[in-house]
């Protein structure tokens with residue numbers, strides 16, 4: 001495969017971060033936070049995510065041999081079960097994210113065809129399932145992410161985003177933005193601290209993909225470019241996100257924004273310029289989502305395949321068909337997406353609730369990556385000649401780790417328990433992989449950790465059964 005240079009890598013990072021999230025940002029934020037909280041929340045995110053991006057950059061430079069990226073760090077630093085769990089969580093997050101993409105896609109088509117409603121009607125789920133298997137068989141035949149698909153989807157994303165920013169900037173009304181700045185008057189959203197906490201998962205969701213460059217790091221022409229591309233892509237996306245979010249709050253009031261259906265950018269632009277605004281956003285998003293669905297589908301299979309190749313996952317996930325596609329990995333991922341589409345129908349889950357779940361699953365791999373950065377700088381190996389660099393790496397990794405812990409706290413008990421429930425069954429595959437190489441399954445401390453996961457899972461089952469928790 002051709003080696004990637006700096007701009008191709010940056011495009012990859014931007015492309016993997018911007019999928020569907022930004023297009024629904026105005027509503028997703030307005031349901032939990034007022035303007036003041038939004039500004040505070042973005043400030044926290046900017047610092048936290050930037051340090052996390054730096055950690056990925058440092059890790060890619062210092063540990064080039066750990067090419068599997070995100071899960072390899074957890075494994076190298078904290079043992080096999082943590083490595084496995086990071087891979088598992090990252091993979092679950094990837095395909096759960098796709099479930100939410102399907103719902104969002106049909107919710108977008110709902111702008112044109114009301115029968116799709118909010119993307120979770122019977123017709124929507126049937127059509128989503130057909131599309132899922134259509135993509136599945138295309139991928140089985142060996143379809144790859146072609147450069148031209150990337151180009152088209154990138155343009156489709158950026159054109160509506162830029163137009164949106166320009167148009168809302170022109171009609172921005174400062175009075176509207178500052179009215180009810182702390183979000184106490186109209187909707188009851190709790191204290192400012194609560195508002196900030198409640199918007200955190202949204203801010204993480206829109207940044208998922210930031211680890212993209214390190215996942216693809218093996219393909220970089222120059223190692224150094226991986227890190228630079230991560231940071232450049234990050235700053236660009238951050239700017240887009242903050243602008244879309246903040247500018248919307250100056251053209252519609254918060255209760256109005258909160259009651260929009262998703263993709264809410266369509267509703268905002270329609271409010272300003274009329275129907276064509278919604279159409280523009282709708283068309284851009286459909287193309288963007290099509291590209292994102294394909295690349296995350298490929299990624300789901302790739303994660304299982306890579307991890308099976310080093311015996312972190314069981315061997316059957318390594319099996320390839322004649323086209324070199326990891327078939328079993330693909331079937332497993334898409335089978336679960338199908339299952340969750342059905343659950344979505346009966347549960348009336350929304351795009352919002354599905355991506356909250358996908359986001360909470362990625363917190364574990366993010367946390368272990370940050371913690372591994374901390375460990376590496378703490379130990380100081382390979383820093384002998386650069387004590388100053390070691391100190392700055394240490395501080396950055398420490399902030400990133402604290403940020404990851406804050407995210408787990410901010411996600412709230414409901415999502416901690418649900419994550420435990422989704423992490424627990426992974427142990428079956430972990431045990432199978434261990435048995436295949438004739439190793440003992442859990443070490444002493446891992447047994448304790450797994451016990452804690454089991455307790456959390458049991459609590460989640462009880463919570464779901466009694467109705468205290470919902471998916």
Ligand SMILES: NC(=[NH2+])NCCC[C@H](N)C(=O)O
Pocket residue numbers: 016017018019020021022093094095096097098101205206207208209296358
């Ligand atoms: N299918 C997925 N897991 N997607 C995760 C990427 C989310 C991406 N940041 C977005 O805003 O759309």
